[in-house]
Every structure is written in structure tokens, then in C-alpha cells.
Amino acid sequence: MRIFSVNCVCVRNVTTGQLLQRITLGDGFTDTLCLRGYSLCVSGVLFVLLQHPSLCAVEEEEGGALFSLVATNPLTGTVTLATRLGLPKACTGRLVEVDVHGSSVVGVFRSGSVCVWQLGRRQAQEGVWFPELGCQLARWGPQGTVLMAHLNGDVCLHRYRPL
Numbered sequence: 001m002r003i004f005s006v007n008c009v010c011v012r013n014v015t016t017g018q019l020l021q022r023i024t025l026g027d028g029f030t031d032t033l034c035l036r037g038y039s040l041c042v043s044g045v046l047f048v049l050l051q052h053p054s055l056c057a058v059e060e061e062e063g064g065a066l067f068s069l070v071a072t073n074p075l076t077g078t079v080t081l082a083t084r085l086g087l088p089k090a091c092t093g094r095l096v097e098v099d100v101h102g103s104s105v106v107g108v109f110r111s112g113s114v115c116v117w118q119l120g121r122r123q124a125q126e127g128v129w130f131p132e133l134g135c136q137l138a139r140w141g142p143q144g145t146v147l148m149a150h151l152n153g154d155v156c157l158h159r160y161r162p163l
Contacts, residue, residue, distance in 0.1 A: 009034060009048055011074050021074045025050075028081070029068065036100045046072045047082065049105070049119070051098060066095055067105065069119060085117045088129035101140030104160070108138050112151055118162045128162075 007025040012018060025032070032050040039046050050068045065084035072079050085105070097108035103119040107127075112134040117127040137149040146158045 007032075009037075009072065011037075011046070021077060023072050023074065023077045023079060025070065025079055029070070032068070035067070035098065035105075038103075044073065044075065046074050048072060049100060066107070067117070083119075085119075085127065088115060088127055091115065091129060097137055099139050104140060104144075104162075106138045106140060106146060106160075108135050112136065114138055114148070116146075116160060 007027070007029050009023045009025060010019060011021045011023065013020055029050060031053060033053055035049045035051050037046055037048050048070050050070065052066060052068070065086045067085040069082045069085070070079050071082045091109070091113070093109040093111035093113065095107050096110050099106050105117040105119070105127075107115045107117075109115070112132060114130040114133050114135050115127040116130070133148070134151045135148050136151050137147075139147045141147055141157070144160045146160050147155065148158060149155050
């Protein structure tokens, strides 16, 4: 899956590279990055997680949302906003790093703070905030582990368990 500057998601066959569908997202998703696609085989719905790269523009237009989860029908090309993921109230700074694993999103902020969002949970819209960890990079590992590189040079493995 790839997203273009014309606000389209292109769904391709992984093996052959053949274009299967080009889905137009609409004007509400200008300049977004496609982080991940999720497919529900039973219903045929394709969920797409989009990141809004410019936080300043997002605050004005989207009410502070960093990410949007949209539901698409790959056969008809219809798109519906499922939810928006925003900042916790205590959050300050700019998002500099993002990693996605399964239905979990981890974000690192310029201040060194970390936020984790769990898609499909009610508290996902604001996320769980971990202030002042001094983190520079966070990457998901297997079974809920998070590799974190800190500003002082330390590298740690943390186990994340959703609340």
C-alpha cells in the first residue's frame, strides 16, 4: 500500500506488484503518510492508519489529531473515518518518531517523552503518556516489547502491557 500526494491509497498484489485498486481519500487527508494497513477478511474492510506529519497544521484543521484510522472498501473505493488519535492533555512538543506493530502505535516526542496508542480501545484516542523518559527512538519488538534508545546513550527493552 502506498499513499500519494494526490490523497490516494494504492492497493497492490504483493507477489506481482499489479495495481488492484486506487482509493481516493478525499480532501480531509491532505499530506498524510500511510503507516499501516489492516485487513478484515470476513468483512472485506481495509483499515488504513494515516499519520499527519505537520502537527501545527493538524492542530488547526483536525483538532490536534496526530493519526487517522480510516475504513475503506477496496472493491468500491469508499472511505469512512473510523477514529482519530490525538495527544494526551499533558503532552508537549513535536512528534519525531513513530513505530507501528499490530494494533499498537508508539510515538517519541522531541522532549524525550513517549506515548502509546492501542487501536480498538476506548483510551486509544488520547493514548498513554510516559513523560520525561529521555527517549530518542522507540521500536516495537515481539510480544509487546519496546526497544528504547535514550538521549544519554542507554538502550533498554521494556515490556508494554495495555491497561
